[in-house]
Amino acid sequence: MTTKTISPSQPLPQEEGASTKKLSIITYGCQMNVYDSERMAGVLRQGGYELTPDAGQADLVLMNTCSIREKAEQKFYSELGRLRRLKQQRPGMMIGVCGCIAQRARGEILERAPYVDLVFGTLNVSRVLDLVQQVETASEPVLEITDKVLDGDLGALPVQRDSRVTAFVSVMHGCNKRCSFCVVPNTRGPQVSRPMPIILDEIRGLADAGYREVTLVGQNVNAYGSDFRPHRSDFAALLEAVQEVAGIERIRFVTSHPLDFTQRLIDAMAGLDKVCEFLHLPFQAGADRILKLMRRGYTAEGYRDLIARIREAVPNLALSTDVIVGFPGETEEEFLETRRMLELVRFDAIYLFNYSERPGTVAPGLPDQVPLADKKRRFDGLLNMQKRISLAANLAYEGGTYEVLVEGPSKKDSAKLTGRTRTNKIINFPADPSCIGQLVPVRVTQAGLYALSGERESSRVEMPVIAGV
Numbered sequence: 010m011t012t013k014t015i016s017p018s019q020p021l022p023q024e025e026g027a028s029t030k031k032l033s034i035i036t037y038g039c040q041m042n043v044y045d046s047e048r049m050a051g052v053l054r055q056g057g058y059e060l061t062p063d064a065g066q067a068d069l070v071l072m073n074t075c076s077i078r079e080k081a082e083q084k085f086y087s088e089l090g091r092l093r094r095l096k097q098q099r100p101g102m103m104i105g106v107c108g109c110i111a112q113r114a115r116g117e118i119l120e121r122a123p124y125v126d127l128v129f130g131t132l133n134v135s136r137v138l139d140l141v142q143q144v145e146t147a148s149e150p151v152l153e154i155t156d157k158v159l160d161g162d163l164g165a166l167p168v169q170r171d172s173r174v175t176a177f178v179s180v181m182h183g184c185n186k187r188c189s190f191c192v193v194p195n196t197r198g199p200q201v202s203r204p205m206p207i208i209l210d211e212i213r214g215l216a217d218a219g220y221r222e223v224t225l226v227g228q229n230v231n232a233y234g235s236d237f238r239p240h241r242s243d244f245a246a247l248l249e250a251v252q253e254v255a256g257i258e259r260i261r262f263v264t265s266h267p268l269d270f271t272q273r274l275i276d277a278m279a280g281l282d283k284v285c286e287f288l289h290l291p292f293q294a295g296a297d298r299i300l301k302l303m304r305r306g307y308t309a310e311g312y313r314d315l316i317a318r319i320r321e322a323v324p325n326l327a328l329s330t331d332v333i334v335g336f337p338g339e340t341e342e343e344f345l346e347t348r349r350m351l352e353l354v355r356f357d358a359i360y361l362f363n364y365s366e367r368p369g370t371v372a373p374g375l376p377d378q379v380p381l382a383d384k385k386r387r388f389d390g391l392l393n394m395q396k397r398i399s400l401a402a403n404l405a406y407e408g409g410t411y412e413v414l415v416e417g418p419s420k421k422d423s424a425k426l427t428g429r430t431r432t433n434k435i436i437n438f439p440a441d442p443s444c445i446g447q448l449v450p451v452r453v454t455q456a457g458l459y460a461l462s463g464e465r466e467s468s469r470v471e472m473p474v475i476a477g478v
């Protein structure tokens with residue numbers, strides 16, 4: 010889970026005559042939310058709202074919430090309390106709440122926090138400017154939640170992106186899976202894929218604006234196009250089409266589901282040179298009984314077989330995954346199966362979560378909820394083991410030279426630039442800012458747990474050999 014305030018790095022044109030007001034968007038959670046925030050900033054820009062990184066200075070603060078973990082909800086409510094105090098000092102400030110908590114809790118938010126001016130759902134992003142304008146003239150808070158994707162949300166909206174080099178592009182809304190722990194099908198609805206011509210137009214526009222890398226985002230991008238009628242499409246077809254966009258040098262995608270990862274998609278990953286050698290593929294748990302209770306639809310062995318096939322086709326693949334510990338009924342032996350999965354597959358990185366109950370899902374009703382102390386112990390054990398695996402994976406890069414897309418100044422050291430390898434490793438190195446947006450060779454001089462350090466080179470690009478199934 011991340012919290013992010015998007016910054017005003019890339020102004021978009023405003024409507025003529027629009028006066029400037031300050032906008033702050035606080036974003037919780039996944040890439041889908043980051044993308045939605047960038048779209049809301051783009052739409053509001055047309056109404057005269059300029060981004061500020063400081064909520065204390067803003068005329069409008071939007072909280073784009075995440076409800077996937079209990080912790081994210083707690084964080085949201087505590088931040089809302091802080092905004093209340095800001096609003097007491099600046100009564101003209103407007104507070105809006107959107108995203109997954111808004112979609113699920115609806116009017117409850119206004120009951121709990123009557124100082125909130127606007128609540129709208131995950132499917133009302135394209136309406137944000139109209140809604141804000143309604144609040145400006147209304148005497149009461151405005152609430153709008155839709156349960157069906159609006160045409161405006163599938164179409165092309167102005168987007169104010171955080172980066173000038175890499176961009177998220179949504180390819181779908183919602184999810185048709187019903188994992189027993191997951192609130193997403195309730196908060197984002199069933200899967201609705203965006204039409205391919207609209208996605209491609211957006212990506213061509215990005216290429217024209219100088220972007221070099223796109224990340225195609227959705228809750229289960231592998232299922233892209235399966236909802237088109239009468240002619241279904243698939244994600245491999247979308248990758249093939251994006252490969253043809255001149256100016257885009259790299260393609261990434263997130264998130265994938267093992268069940269929808271077809272051989273055709275593996276072949277596309279292997280055959281399309283712009284598709285990067287990186288994959289985020291959640292496995293969630295290593296024991297088959299738990300996977301069944303989670304309604305994931307695959308077994309641990311099936312998952313490992315899939316990874317082996319992908320690695321055979323894409324030998325330098327870097328992998329990350331999601332893992333939940335302490336799912337209801339998980340025994341010590343079943344937890345050890347999860348540990349075994351990490352040992353065998355040797356992921357580059359994992360996103361590890363303690364199971365937490367989500368309202369409206371099936372899992373809270375399952376017997377044998379795991380005590381918090383056991384969850385924490387399992388969590389810490391896995392995390393420590395994974396740190397060793399991740400560091401070893403990064404150390405394999407030392408001494409090699411890799412193609413790096415330079416994204417901008419390093420956040421930790423302003424004398425350095427930062428970028429990513431094709432395998433999604435963050436690398437910091439000293440270089441002239443004129444190379445931002447370029448693909449440059451960088452030799453890795455030192456590997457850390459979360460990032461690499463390096464020096465720019467003029468030639469020679471290698472890939473590391475990664476061990477695992």
Ligand code: SF4
Binds near residue numbers: 187192
């Ligand atoms: S695939 Fe499962 S975990 Fe992922 S969004 Fe859909 S329901 Fe949630």
